[in-house]
Amino acid sequence: MSYADKVFIAMCNDVIENGIDTTGEKVRPIWEDTGESAYTIKRFGVVNRYDLSKEFPALTLRKTAIKSGVDELLWIWQKKSNNISDLNSRIWDEWADETGSIGEAYGYQIGQKSRYKEGWFDQIDRVIYDLKNNPYSRRILTNIYVHQDLHAMHLYPCAYSMTFNVTKNKETGKLILNSILNQRSNDILAANNWNVCQYSILTHMLAQVCDMEVGEFVHVIADAHIYDRHIPVVKELIQREPLEAPTLWINPDKKDFYDFTPDDFRLDNYVTHEQVKGIPIAV
Template sequence: MSHADELFCSMCRDIIDNGTTTEGELVRPHWEDGSPAYTVKRFGVVNRYDLRREFPAITLRRTALKSAMDEVLWIYQRKSNNVGDLSSHIWDSWADENGSIGKAYGYQIGQVTHYPEGDFDQMDKVLYDLEHTPFSRRIITSTYTVGDLPEMGLYPCAWSVTYNVTQEPGNPRPTLNMVLNQRSQDVLAANNWNVCQYAILLMMMAQVSGMEAGELLHVIADAHIYDRHVPLVEELIERPQYPAPKVSLNPAVTDFYDFTVDDLVVEGYEHGPQVKNIPIAV
């Protein structure tokens, strides 16, 4: 069965059975009817996925992998903060009348800084370092720029990525690993979406750097299930589980900026029915 399913079910069961509630507290999110959106949550959830073992898509329900990849490309390749440049509509609620989410996500990745080696935005510096100094411990992107927070439609949830290279014995290629730090996560709506997004990002970066995609370490400070989501999660984690799909990239792509969603190949993705009409707190 899918290891991602096992981790997801275990995490959700732990949150529901052992988490703490925000009920009665002053909370920012509200439901569409105006009532407060309370959560049950766990602090400091850490999950580890090895992409050499399998791709971490859950099979309890389908994760839209090409849409997830499109959002990653929107942030890290197109470096956009306008929802008009994104095929899905998940960010529409946080956009202004011009479609902008402010100085968030792609805007931050596209900010240029001067280094001794030259001028780079965040993503170009990562690509440069992976080529020239791959064993550096400083290969990081961050979208949590404190001075720009007031001008963001939403504070970044998945806010930093750390790349770390290891040389495994007997493997001629280095292994590229990633740590994804997330300050907050709506587990039902976004957990596997984020996991798959950054697994794909790790695969892309490994491929263009001549490396093997290794481990994705996902650190969530506040992993929560909204009160109105608990029955949906309870049903979801009792579903049958299937083997993980096989997910790969077009091997002909050697430049990160050449990837499109058509370069993602998904095979054998067996999954349960979609969970429909999930209420989203804003």
């Protein structure tokens, strides 16, 4: 069965059985339809590991929208945009102003250039430079949780830091790219596997353009939570029987990070259970 399903089921059971209920506490999110506080059951410090060399970690319990996920991934990391006019989905509409901007967040921060001894780089270009020129560096990381700019962000970044680490395949001698996603907060039902798939794909992209194999993707979540309205849905979801994991296809002809388009990615043999629709989102 899909290893991603196994991880998801175990995480959900742990949160439901051992989590802390925030009902009645002072919380920021509200339900848009009623304006009432959106409470959660939460666990601190959840760490999930996925071996990308063995399978792609997409859930089969329900379908994860890979095309939309890739579109958002490229919007942030390739287009370095903070305007929803550059995004094909409506997922950021709640946080956009009248100009379509979400403020100095996400893609804006990726595109900010800093000075290094080798010259000026933005965050993703520096990662690519180091992977190609200093692969064993322990300093290959990004961070978009920039305190001095938080006041200008319409939503503080949830997935805020990626760290990359290179190892070597002992049998082939080829370099292996591993990554860690640090996330301050994760809505397990609405966003967990969406984020896992997105940043696994980012790792695959960087491995391909830097002529490396993919290794481990590690997902570190400070506050992993299930909203009160989501609990019945999650309980039903994790009773489903996991199916076989799909296979990720990436266009092998793309060797430049900026040449990728959403059409260069697909999941083959992606068979899933019925989609869960109408998930309420706290804002």
